[in-house]
Amino acid sequence: xxxxxxxxxxxxxxxxxxxxxxxxxxxxxxxxxxxxxxxxxxxxxxxxxxxxxxxxxxxxxxxxxxxxxxxxxxxxxxxxxxxxxxxxxxxxxxxxxxxxxxxxxxxxxxxxxxxxxxxxxxxxxxxxxxxxxxxxxxxxxxxxxxxxxxxxxxxxxxxxxxxxxxxxxxxxxxxxxxxxxxxxxxxxxxxxxxxxxxxx
Amino acid sequence: xxxxxxxxxxxxxxxxxxxxxxxxxxxxxxxxxxxxxxxxxxxxxxxxxxxxxxxxxxxxxxxxxxxxxxxxxxxxxxxxxxxxxxxxxxxxxxxxxxxxxxx
Numbered sequence: 001x002x003x004x005x006x007x008x009x010x011x012x013x014x015x016x017x018x019x020x021x022x023x024x025x026x027x028x029x030x031x032x033x034x035x036x037x038x039x040x041x042x043x044x045x046x047x048x049x050x051x052x053x054x055x056x057x058x059x060x061x062x063x064x065x066x067x068x069x070x071x072x073x074x075x076x077x078x079x080x081x082x083x084x085x086x087x088x089x090x091x092x093x094x095x096x097x098x099x100x101x102x103x104x105x106x107x108x109x110x111x112x113x114x115x116x117x118x119x120x121x122x123x124x125x126x127x128x129x130x131x132x133x134x135x136x137x138x139x140x141x142x143x144x145x146x147x148x149x150x151x152x153x154x155x156x157x158x159x160x161x162x163x164x165x166x167x168x169x170x171x172x173x174x175x176x177x178x179x180x181x182x183x184x185x186x187x188x189x190x191x192x193x194x195x196x197x198x199x200x
Numbered sequence: 201x202x203x204x205x206x207x208x209x210x211x212x213x214x215x216x217x218x219x220x221x222x223x224x225x226x227x228x229x230x231x232x233x234x235x236x237x238x239x240x241x242x243x244x245x246x247x248x249x250x251x252x253x254x255x256x257x258x259x260x261x262x263x264x265x266x267x268x269x270x271x272x273x274x275x276x277x278x279x280x281x282x283x284x285x286x287x288x289x290x291x292x293x294x295x296x297x298x299x300x301x302x303x
Contacts, residue, residue, distance in 0.1 A: 083245070100230050127232070127284060128275060146281040147271075154228045154264055154287035155247040 037077065042111040045076060046159050047180035049086075049109065051173045054164040063161065064088055071109055081108045085156045087148075087187075094145050095160045096134070096187040098126035099152040106157035110185055117186065127151055137188045150187075160187040167193055202246070204263045204290070210240045211296035212267060214288065219251075226254030229292045236274055237296065238267040244287060263290040 005013075020026045049070060053060040063070040067084030078084070084106055087095040099105065100123050105113035116122050126133050130147045134140075141147070150158050162184055168176060183189035206212065216235030219225040228250050244264040252259035267288045271278035 085244075100232075101228060127230075129278075130282070131279065146283070147279070148268075148282070149284045151230060151284055151286045153230060154250065154289070156244060156264075156287055 038107070041076075041107055041109065043109075043180075043182035043185055044177070045071070045074065045111075046106070046109040046182075046185045047177040048173070049074060049159075050161055050180045050185070051176035053161055054168075054176055055173055060161075067106075067109075067159070076108055078108055082106075082155055082157045084109065085158045087150055087158055087160050089160060089162045089187075091142065091163065092145055093148055094141050094187065095148050095150055095158075096126060096130050097150045097152060097158045097160060098123055100124070100127050101153055104152040104157060106159045108157075109159060110182060114182065134188065137183070139189050141190075159185045162187075162191050165191050165193055202261070202263060204243045204265075206240050206243075206263075206265060206290065206293060206295065208240050208242050211237065212240060212293040213237050213296055214267075215292050215294060217292075224255070226251055229288055230286065232274070233269065233286060233288070236269055238269040238286075238288075240293075241266040241268050241285065247289075249289065249291075264288070265290065265293065267293070 017026075017031070021028065049063055049067075053063050059070070062073070063086050067086040068078040068081065070086075071078050071084060082104075087097070089095055098117075103113050103118040103123075105117060107113070122133070127149050130149050134147070152158050162180070164176070165179065168179070179191040179193070181189060181191075184191050214229065214233045214236050218234065219227055242265070244266055246261035247264050248259035249262045250259075264287055267286055269284045269286065270280075271282040271284060272280055274284060
């Protein structure tokens, strides 16, 4: 998955970049800015969007109606990015995101996909046996909760809006956002209170 | 985008077509759904047809839908009530006639 790039690939990349710059299609600073934007993207962005949705009903409506517009409101540039859809978990419906065809992933708000998300094993098993996959992640759903696998096959990118865990009443946006990990945003895990707090 | 021919709630059948066997192709309809029955959940919008984009051909916009497939009929296993939600382009969907929808 993360084998180092071959020297001839890097040389080809250099020639491609030089040609694009020579033809005026991109500039050096475009590339630097694009690289910086990619590096800034992380699951913390998605986590904050979720935490805000737990606290603010208006924001929640915006997020569910148009994820990309909501991301723009948080200062994330979505220009050129695919549309972002947000999947609302309920007490009776849990979402699990996979891309069976390749590795489509909402990079603008989650950053780079982890290698397991791109693995053949996850891509084939999540869509065939989602409950088995969730069990292996140690994720237990409430009785009666249906599982909806969302296969990201085309032009949208999807993230999960999980349910706010019990025991977080009065928490700040920062405290709530800390519960929302990358795995929660993909749907393989649920937000969990730190063990020390959960034991109280 | 052309006017969507399908609406939320419509029963559909994914075409049992395999362009991959006729020559170079880039298809965003997963194999496991070919020929399977589903239900339109929402219209997602119009998007350039990836089957043309992949070969740098002019790519007219096609209507993209979110279509849900019940899990047990799809895999002959799994829990009733579980399902799979997938983006499918209109030209891959056939409407199921109303008289067959009651069945």
